[in-house]
Amino acid sequence: MLRFLLTRVSLIIPTFLGVTLLTFALIRLVPGDPILLLAGERAVDPERYAQLRSAMGLDRPLLEQYAIYIWNVLQGDLGRSIVTKRPVLSEFLALFPATLELAICAILFAVVVGLPVGILAGVRRGKIADHTVMGLSLTGYSMPIFWWGILLILLFSVTLGWTPVSGRIDVRYWVDSVTGFMLIDSLLSDEPGAFRSAVSHLILPTIVLGTIPLAVVARMTRSAMLEVLNEDYIRTARAKGLSPARVIWVHALRNALIPVITVIGLQVSVLLTGAILTETIFSWPGVGKWILESVYRRDYPILQGGVLLLATVVIIVNLTVEVLYGIINPRISRGR
Amino acid sequence: MSIEAPVTATAPVSTGPDAPPHPLVDFWRDFGRNKGAVAGLVVIVLVTLMAIFADFVAPHSPIEQFRDALLRPPAWTENGSWTYPLGTDAVGRDLLSRLIFGARLSMLIGFIVVTLSLIVGVTLGLIAGFFQGPVAIVIMRAMDIVLSLPSILLAIVIVTILGPSLINAMIAVTVVVTPHYVRLTRAAVMTELSRDYVTASRLAGAGLLRLMLVTVLPNCVPPLIVQATLGFSTAILDAAALGFLGLGAQPPTAEWGTMLSNSREFIRSAWWVVTFPGLAILITVLAFNLLGDGLRDALDPKLKR
Numbered sequence: 009m010l011r012f013l014l015t016r017v018s019l020i021i022p023t024f025l026g027v028t029l030l031t032f033a034l035i036r037l038v039p040g041d042p043i044l045l046l047a048g049e050r051a052v053d054p055e056r057y058a059q060l061r062s063a064m065g066l067d068r069p070l071l072e073q074y075a076i077y078i079w080n081v082l083q084g085d086l087g088r089s090i091v092t093k094r095p096v097l098s099e100f101l102a103l104f105p106a107t108l109e110l111a112i113c114a115i116l117f118a119v120v121v122g123l124p125v126g127i128l129a130g131v132r133r134g135k136i137a138d139h140t141v142m143g144l145s146l147t148g149y150s151m152p153i154f155w156w157g158i159l160l161i162l163l164f165s166v167t168l169g170w171t172p173v174s175g176r177i178d179v180r181y182w183v184d185s186v187t188g189f190m191l192i193d194s195l196l197s198d199e200p201g202a203f204r205s206a207v208s209h210l211i212l213p214t215i216v217l218g219t220i221p222l223a224v225v226a227r228m229t230r231s232a233m234l235e236v237l238n239e240d241y242i243r244t245a246r247a248k249g250l251s252p253a254r255v256i257w258v259h260a261l262r263n264a265l266i267p268v269i270t271v272i273g274l275q276v277s278v279l280l281t282g283a284i285l286t287e288t289i290f291s292w293p294g295v296g297k298w299i300l301e302s303v304y305r306r307d308y309p310i311l312q313g314g315v316l317l318l319a320t321v322v323i324i325v326n327l328t329v330e331v332l333y334g335i336i337n338p339r340i341s342r343g344r
Numbered sequence: 345m346s347i348e349a350p351v352t353a354t355a356p357v358s359t360g361p362d363a364p365p366h367p368l369v370d371f372w373r374d375f376g377r378n379k380g381a382v383a384g385l386v387v388i389v390l391v392t393l394m395a396i397f398a399d400f401v402a403p404h405s406p407i408e409q410f411r412d413a414l415l416r417p418p419a420w421t422e423n424g425s426w427t428y429p430l431g432t433d434a435v436g437r438d439l440l441s442r443l444i445f446g447a448r449l450s451m452l453i454g455f456i457v458v459t460l461s462l463i464v465g466v467t468l469g470l471i472a473g474f475f476q477g478p479v480a481i482v483i484m485r486a487m488d489i490v491l492s493l494p495s496i497l498l499a500i501v502i503v504t505i506l507g508p509s510l511i512n513a514m515i516a517v518t519v520v521v522t523p524h525y526v527r528l529t530r531a532a533v534m535t536e537l538s539r540d541y542v543t544a545s546r547l548a549g550a551g552l553l554r555l556m557l558v559t560v561l562p563n564c565v566p567p568l569i570v571q572a573t574l575g576f577s578t579a580i581l582d583a584a585a586l587g588f589l590g591l592g593a594q595p596p597t598a599e600w601g602t603m604l605s606n607s608r609e610f611i612r613s614a615w616w617v618v619t620f621p622g623l624a625i626l627i628t629v630l631a632f633n634l635l636g637d638g639l640r641d642a643l644d645p646k647l648k649r
Contacts, residue, residue, distance in 0.1 A: 147630055154604065318493075
């Protein structure tokens, strides 16, 4: 087990280095001179230019520049935003809880709806319920979520007026940031109605971001159920006279869950991709919107740092899923 | 019976009832049973025809502005007219015509992205499968890096470097999807390499290129066909997302995602400008996913009952 763990952890080092190579190259490949970019509208006289160049280490050999970059990254120094002048890392950390909160709600939505629906489809294979679930989930899987978001706003916010259009909470409420999670912070605050407002702001973004994972979970649960239901031990359980509900919910589901959990873990990358689109549509103040706006503002240090940090999140989550999978299913960790 | 009547209308290759049917016939029968897949194929053929003959099908030019008909609603509603069946946008361009020309772009995007990623992916996959050791490790690690980045994020990075345009969006999407083809090809190659027929071919003196392209590659095709079909939907969806974010095709190009991003401000006043481009994306992507699923079921012997 320890060996399995060490191999897995050592495998992510080259991946992480590769990502840093990419982000290091990014700032040098974007059009425009980095110093002139930093200077923005102001003019830079040649003397000052040379001074800045050496201060930023741009006159050193490329390899040395990369080494300095890695050294800084490992110490948590990801540079400063050109626009706000604040450190990239602290901006990221301030916004990440908003993205995390949305992502957690989306995955919960996907599992709470997708699991039972997938089980239903698997058990009722070939029946109307199965066809409906599979049809809807393939539609969800094919959904351009940026359009789906607009459509939901059109229906629930504009036409019916049930939910707010954008943001995390109504401007009337001032909630102190304790955990960064609006749902928890609004509960902790004494403002009446703040929690309600936070929930109503979360509903549509959660549905939009959760749609594709929901479709994936439903499809995966169905096929895992179908596979498990054919096993001999299920026939044994049935032959013993156990109730169909017990066979499905206790005997079959437990084994069917293994591939489903893996798939849920692998949705993190999908969620972060979706977060960029979802946060843009709903003006959700998270890292996805932050990164996209850095592109519009040519705030390249943010793009560089944001990409590295998000990729690190994905790498760590994928590693955790793999290790957990190894613990649940010992055949994997003993395989090699 | 077959001896007495040797010459009938049947095809010359067909044999007695015990012989297995030709693989293609077999495939077509399995595929035809899947109504969803057939429906997907029909939609794809229709969209393709529409894209090819856009100049003849579309009632108007996609960029012509009818100044006397701004934000005209669809024909079946009040104030609508059949001159503009699906209505017009904020500068008076016919929505239906723009959607039809948008189909041309989306199908082209799908085709180019899938072709490029197939060529690059299969080449790298073959190399990584045949040459174990450092070469394979470098290729597969590089693919892991690409896969560890959320796809739209990587595409945004590439577009930022190259500048926003339709061509650059296609390049970005190609880079994002290629690792899947590499992994798939390598896995298929490694399975095939342990088979006896490859050993036999090797002993017979087949060269490396012959082994790669003639002996092994044809047997890796089925999963690649499925992936390529599904790749169309990813390409169309991702390119539209980039267009929506303002990083893909630039206005006034009639691209579905770009059309959506320009129409967001009319969400309260003109629902049709927002609804139809997205519907076009959804229907096309769904059709490719249905077809891909159907092909997978028909091509995968394990799933056959």
